[in-house]
Amino acid sequence: MKSSWSRILLAVLSTSVGTGAIAQETIKLGVNQPLTGVVAASGNFVTNGAKIAAEEINAKGGLLGKKLQLIIEDNKSNPTEAANVAEKLITRDKVPAMMGAWSSTYTLAVMPKLMEYKVPMLVETSSADKITTMGNPYVFRISPTNSMEAKSFTRFVEPxxxxxxxxxxxxxxxxxxxxxxFGKMLKEKGITVNRTLHMDAAAQDMSSQLSTIKSTDSDTLF
Structure with missing residues (x-):
């Protein structure tokens, strides 16, 4: 754990222009996560994982011989808040790098701030392909993209x-x-893509969508 996380963090930090921040007694890492709101459970899972990793890294000597300090902020499951959190972490807390922001929508909202301040971010869960195809050099992704996930599912279509x-x-x-x-992949495999229905992230009642799906002649629901 310590070795892999240390290599990842060193790679991200190497792109930061904030060498003064790295020269301090501790190395700060901003954590931009949804700790409240509709996806709070997932954001807290990621944050707790980051805490465990930081504890393990620090217990084994830290990073570049310095303690890793997490600066944790709540983006409240909101893209505007995610961008505000990023700016706060950069301008007030002076972090040389951050991780976030869980949702693809939140991450995309943060990306202009990374360009503006030239601060890198480790993208830990966001899977929208455009995050790493928009030419932002301050984004590092460790999570699979939507297209990678679709490709990996290809082998299950026939069985x-x-x-x-x-x-x-x-x-x-x-x-x-x-x-x-996934629709693109399925069409390439000769599968018919019928209806695509949407729901809000905070929705608890999907009876309307399910009623529509029940009336179709499709054999599989994604």
Whole structure:
């Protein structure tokens, strides 16, 4: 754990112009996560994982001989807040790098701040392909993209005898991107893509969408 995380963090930090920050007694790493709001559970999982990794790294000598200090901020499951958090971490807390921002939509909202201040970010879960195809040199992704996930699913299409599919996806950059990439893959395999229905990330009642799906003749729901 320590070795792999240390290599990743060193690679990210090497792009930062904030060499003064690295010269301090501790190395700060901003953590931009949804700790409250509709996806708070997932954001807290990621944050707790970062805490465990930081503890392990520090217990074994730290990074470049310095302690790693996490500066954790809540983006409240909101893209505007995610951008505000990024600016706060950079301008007030002086972090030389950060990780975030869980959702593809939140990450895309943060990316202009990375360009503006020339601060790198490790993208830990966001899967929208455009995050790493937009030419932003301050983005480092360790999570698979939607297209990678779709490609990995290809081998299951024939064994599952999929012929016609519907999609029910979250109406955001992740959900729409996943539907597009999986739909493209399925069409290339000769599968009919029928209905694509959307839902809000905070939705608890999807009876309308499920009723529509029930009325189709598709054999598989993504």
């Amino acid at each position: 599952l005898k999929i012929k016609k599919v519907d999609f029910l996806v979250v109406n955001n950059d992740w959900g729409l991107g996943a539907a597009a990439e």
